[in-house]
Amino acid sequence: AQKITQTQPGMFVQEKEAVTLDCTYDTSDPSYGLFWYKQPSSGEMIFLIYQGSYDQQNATEGRYSLNFQKARKSANLVISASQLGDSAMYFCAMREVSYSSASKIIFGSGTRLSIRP
Amino acid sequence: KAGVTQTPRYLIKTRGQQVTLSCSPISGHRSVSWYQQTPGQGLQFLFEYFSETQRNKGNFPGRFSGRQFSNSRSEMNVSTLELGDSALYLCASSFNRDKYTGELFFGEGSRLTVL
Numbered sequence: 001a002q003k004i005t006q007t008q009p010g011m012f013v014q015e016k017e018a019v020t021l022d023c024t025y026d027t028s029d030p031s032y033g034l035f036w037y038k039q040p041s042s043g044e045m046i047f048l049i050y051q052g053s054y055d056q057q058n059a060t061e062g063r064y065s066l067n068f069q070k071a072r073k074s075a076n077l078v079i080s081a082s083q084l085g086d087s088a089m090y091f092c093a094m095r096e097v098s099y100s101s102a103s104k105i106i107f108g109s110g111t112r113l114s115i116r117p
Numbered sequence: 118k119a120g121v122t123q124t125p126r127y128l129i130k131t132r133g134q135q136v137t138l139s140c141s142p143i144s145g146h147r148s149v150s151w152y153q154q155t156p157g158q159g160l161q162f163l164f165e166y167f168s169e170t171q172r173n174k175g176n177f178p179g180r181f182s183g184r185q186f187s188n189s190r191s192e193m194n195v196s197t198l199e200l201g202d203s204a205l206y207l208c209a210s211s212f213n214r215d216k217y218t219g220e221l222f223f224g225e226g227s228r229l230t231v232l
Contacts, residue, residue: 047221047222104173107152
Protein backbone atom coordinates (compact mmCIF):
# COMPACT_ATOMS: atom_id res chain seq x y z
CA ALA A 1 0.00 0.00 0.00
CA GLN A 2 1.15 3.52 -0.71
CA LYS A 3 2.09 5.55 2.30
CA ILE A 4 3.72 8.87 3.20
CA THR A 5 5.25 9.27 6.67
CA GLN A 6 6.19 12.54 8.30
CA THR A 7 7.60 11.82 11.73
CA GLN A 8 7.93 15.40 12.99
CA PRO A 9 4.56 16.72 14.19
CA GLY A 10 6.08 20.07 15.07
CA MET A 11 9.37 21.94 14.84
CA PHE A 12 10.72 25.21 16.20
CA VAL A 13 13.55 26.91 14.32
CA GLN A 14 15.35 30.20 14.81
CA GLU A 15 14.91 32.76 12.04
CA LYS A 16 17.63 32.62 9.35
CA GLU A 17 18.59 29.07 10.20
CA ALA A 18 18.18 26.22 7.74
CA VAL A 19 15.59 23.55 8.49
CA THR A 20 15.01 20.03 7.20
CA LEU A 21 11.55 18.48 7.22
CA ASP A 22 11.55 14.70 6.99
CA CYS A 23 9.45 12.60 4.64
CA THR A 24 9.60 8.90 3.83
CA TYR A 25 7.36 7.11 1.39
CA ASP A 26 6.43 3.62 0.39
CA THR A 27 5.32 2.52 -3.05
CA SER A 28 5.72 -0.42 -5.37
CA ASP A 29 5.27 1.71 -8.46
CA PRO A 30 8.57 2.51 -10.21
CA SER A 31 7.22 5.81 -11.50
CA TYR A 32 5.89 8.44 -9.16
CA GLY A 33 6.13 12.09 -8.25
CA LEU A 34 6.84 13.63 -4.88
CA PHE A 35 5.58 17.02 -3.76
CA TRP A 36 5.84 19.40 -0.87
CA TYR A 37 3.06 21.81 0.00
CA LYS A 38 2.81 24.61 2.53
CA GLN A 39 -0.45 25.38 4.29
CA PRO A 40 -0.59 28.67 6.21
CA SER A 41 -3.36 29.33 8.70
CA SER A 42 -5.56 30.67 5.88
CA GLY A 43 -6.00 27.09 4.67
CA GLU A 44 -4.77 27.36 1.11
CA MET A 45 -2.28 24.71 0.01
CA ILE A 46 0.71 26.28 -1.68
CA PHE A 47 2.86 24.18 -4.01
CA LEU A 48 6.56 24.39 -3.13
CA ILE A 49 8.56 21.80 -5.04
CA TYR A 50 8.28 18.64 -7.13
CA GLN A 51 10.61 15.66 -7.67
CA GLY A 52 10.03 12.93 -10.23
CA SER A 53 11.17 9.42 -9.45
CA TYR A 54 13.39 9.35 -12.53
CA ASP A 55 14.91 12.77 -12.00
CA GLN A 56 18.67 12.48 -11.58
CA GLN A 57 19.16 15.73 -9.72
CA ASN A 58 17.54 17.02 -6.57
CA ALA A 59 14.85 19.60 -7.25
CA THR A 60 15.42 23.19 -6.13
CA GLU A 61 13.07 26.18 -6.09
CA GLY A 62 14.59 29.29 -4.57
CA ARG A 63 15.11 28.68 -0.85
CA TYR A 64 13.54 25.23 -1.12
CA SER A 65 15.38 22.08 -2.09
CA LEU A 66 14.34 18.47 -1.98
CA ASN A 67 16.86 15.95 -0.72
CA PHE A 68 15.79 12.89 -2.72
CA GLN A 69 17.27 9.56 -1.66
CA LYS A 70 15.51 6.98 -3.77
CA ALA A 71 17.08 3.89 -2.22
CA ARG A 72 16.02 5.06 1.22
CA LYS A 73 12.64 6.21 -0.09
CA SER A 74 13.06 9.59 1.51
CA ALA A 75 12.25 13.04 0.16
CA ASN A 76 13.22 15.60 2.78
CA LEU A 77 12.48 19.28 2.28
CA VAL A 78 15.27 21.72 3.08
CA ILE A 79 14.46 25.38 3.64
CA SER A 80 17.51 27.60 3.70
CA ALA A 81 17.63 30.88 5.65
CA SER A 82 14.20 30.47 7.23
CA GLN A 83 11.90 33.48 7.52
CA LEU A 84 9.03 34.30 9.85
CA GLY A 85 6.63 33.81 6.94
CA ASP A 86 7.70 30.19 6.69
CA SER A 87 5.67 29.37 9.79
CA ALA A 88 2.98 26.98 8.53
CA MET A 89 2.03 23.34 8.13
CA TYR A 90 4.09 21.47 5.58
CA PHE A 91 2.81 18.40 3.77
CA CYS A 92 4.75 15.83 1.83
CA ALA A 93 2.73 14.13 -0.90
CA MET A 94 3.11 11.46 -3.53
CA ARG A 95 1.41 10.89 -6.83
CA GLU A 96 1.46 7.46 -8.39
CA VAL A 97 -0.50 5.47 -10.88
CA SER A 98 -3.07 2.96 -9.75
CA TYR A 99 -3.86 -0.23 -11.61
CA SER A 100 -6.63 1.53 -13.45
CA SER A 101 -4.08 3.93 -14.89
CA ALA A 102 -5.61 6.82 -13.04
CA SER A 103 -3.65 8.77 -10.48
CA LYS A 104 -4.24 10.22 -7.08
CA ILE A 105 -2.27 12.09 -4.50
CA ILE A 106 -1.67 10.84 -0.99
CA PHE A 107 -0.50 13.18 1.75
CA GLY A 108 1.50 12.75 4.91
CA SER A 109 0.19 13.92 8.26
CA GLY A 110 2.14 17.16 8.08
CA THR A 111 4.76 19.01 10.11
CA ARG A 112 3.93 22.28 11.82
CA LEU A 113 6.94 24.57 11.48
CA SER A 114 7.27 27.59 13.73
CA ILE A 115 9.98 30.17 13.12
CA ARG A 116 11.23 32.08 16.17
CA PRO A 117 12.39 35.71 15.69
CA LYS B 118 -3.73 34.13 -14.35
CA ALA B 119 -6.61 33.46 -11.99
CA GLY B 120 -6.12 30.70 -9.45
CA VAL B 121 -8.45 27.92 -8.41
CA THR B 122 -11.71 29.34 -7.14
CA GLN B 123 -13.91 27.54 -4.66
CA THR B 124 -17.36 28.57 -3.56
CA PRO B 125 -18.75 28.96 -1.03
CA ARG B 126 -15.85 29.59 1.33
CA TYR B 127 -17.84 28.90 4.47
CA LEU B 128 -21.13 27.18 5.07
CA ILE B 129 -23.13 25.73 7.92
CA LYS B 130 -25.57 22.87 7.45
CA THR B 131 -27.55 20.57 9.71
CA ARG B 132 -27.49 16.80 9.81
CA GLY B 133 -29.47 15.17 7.05
CA GLN B 134 -29.15 18.08 4.64
CA GLN B 135 -27.17 17.97 1.43
CA VAL B 136 -24.53 20.36 0.16
CA THR B 137 -22.98 21.22 -3.19
CA LEU B 138 -19.52 22.75 -3.46
CA SER B 139 -18.14 24.32 -6.60
CA CYS B 140 -14.63 24.55 -8.01
CA SER B 141 -13.35 26.50 -11.01
CA PRO B 142 -9.89 25.34 -12.05
CA ILE B 143 -7.11 27.41 -13.51
CA SER B 144 -7.78 28.16 -17.16
CA GLY B 145 -6.43 25.35 -19.32
CA HIS B 146 -6.32 22.80 -16.53
CA ARG B 147 -8.36 19.71 -17.30
CA SER B 148 -7.81 17.70 -14.14
CA VAL B 149 -9.72 18.54 -10.97
CA SER B 150 -9.41 16.62 -7.74
CA TRP B 151 -11.10 16.98 -4.37
CA TYR B 152 -9.74 16.42 -0.89
CA GLN B 153 -11.23 16.38 2.58
CA GLN B 154 -9.13 17.75 5.42
CA THR B 155 -10.00 17.08 9.04
CA PRO B 156 -7.88 17.33 12.20
CA GLY B 157 -8.28 13.63 12.87
CA GLN B 158 -7.87 12.11 9.41
CA GLY B 159 -5.69 14.70 7.74
CA LEU B 160 -5.91 15.17 3.98
CA GLN B 161 -7.82 12.45 2.22
CA PHE B 162 -8.38 12.04 -1.49
CA LEU B 163 -12.03 12.07 -2.54
CA PHE B 164 -12.00 11.82 -6.33
CA GLU B 165 -10.38 13.12 -9.49
CA TYR B 166 -11.99 14.19 -12.74
CA PHE B 167 -10.38 14.58 -16.11
CA SER B 168 -12.29 15.64 -19.21
CA GLU B 169 -15.65 15.12 -17.48
CA THR B 170 -14.77 11.55 -16.45
CA GLN B 171 -14.06 10.33 -12.94
CA ARG B 172 -10.57 8.84 -13.12
CA ASN B 173 -10.14 7.73 -9.56
CA LYS B 174 -12.06 7.62 -6.32
CA GLY B 175 -10.99 7.49 -2.69
CA ASN B 176 -12.51 5.45 0.10
CA PHE B 177 -15.57 7.50 0.86
CA PRO B 178 -19.21 6.39 1.02
CA GLY B 179 -21.58 6.89 -1.87
CA ARG B 180 -22.99 9.99 -0.18
CA PHE B 181 -20.00 11.79 -1.64
CA SER B 182 -20.29 12.39 -5.36
CA GLY B 183 -18.95 14.74 -7.95
CA ARG B 184 -19.02 15.73 -11.55
CA GLN B 185 -17.10 17.81 -14.02
CA PHE B 186 -18.51 19.99 -16.76
CA SER B 187 -17.23 20.57 -20.26
CA ASN B 188 -15.52 23.80 -19.15
CA SER B 189 -13.62 21.77 -16.52
CA ARG B 190 -15.52 23.31 -13.61
CA SER B 191 -16.36 20.72 -11.01
CA GLU B 192 -18.91 20.25 -8.29
CA MET B 193 -19.00 17.86 -5.39
CA ASN B 194 -22.10 16.90 -3.50
CA VAL B 195 -22.53 15.40 -0.08
CA SER B 196 -25.98 14.04 0.72
CA THR B 197 -27.47 13.16 4.09
CA LEU B 198 -24.84 15.12 5.99
CA GLU B 199 -23.34 13.71 9.16
CA LEU B 200 -21.47 15.52 11.92
CA GLY B 201 -18.27 13.83 10.78
CA ASP B 202 -18.52 15.51 7.38
CA SER B 203 -17.46 18.80 8.99
CA ALA B 204 -14.18 19.56 7.26
CA LEU B 205 -12.23 21.77 4.93
CA TYR B 206 -12.90 20.61 1.37
CA LEU B 207 -10.07 21.46 -0.96
CA CYS B 208 -10.20 21.43 -4.71
CA ALA B 209 -7.07 21.22 -6.84
CA SER B 210 -6.47 21.55 -10.53
CA SER B 211 -3.65 20.33 -12.68
CA PHE B 212 -2.59 20.65 -16.29
CA ASN B 213 -1.68 16.99 -16.11
CA ARG B 214 0.70 16.65 -19.03
CA ASP B 215 1.16 13.01 -18.07
CA LYS B 216 0.23 10.67 -15.31
CA TYR B 217 3.23 11.35 -13.12
CA THR B 218 3.93 15.03 -13.17
CA GLY B 219 1.79 18.10 -13.04
CA GLU B 220 1.74 19.77 -9.67
CA LEU B 221 -1.61 20.46 -8.08
CA PHE B 222 -2.77 24.00 -7.56
CA PHE B 223 -5.22 24.30 -4.72
CA GLY B 224 -8.05 26.65 -3.97
CA GLU B 225 -8.60 28.18 -0.55
CA GLY B 226 -11.16 25.53 0.32
CA SER B 227 -14.76 25.39 1.44
CA ARG B 228 -15.13 25.03 5.18
CA LEU B 229 -18.24 23.00 5.98
CA THR B 230 -19.69 22.84 9.46
CA VAL B 231 -22.43 20.31 10.13
CA LEU B 232 -24.55 20.94 13.23
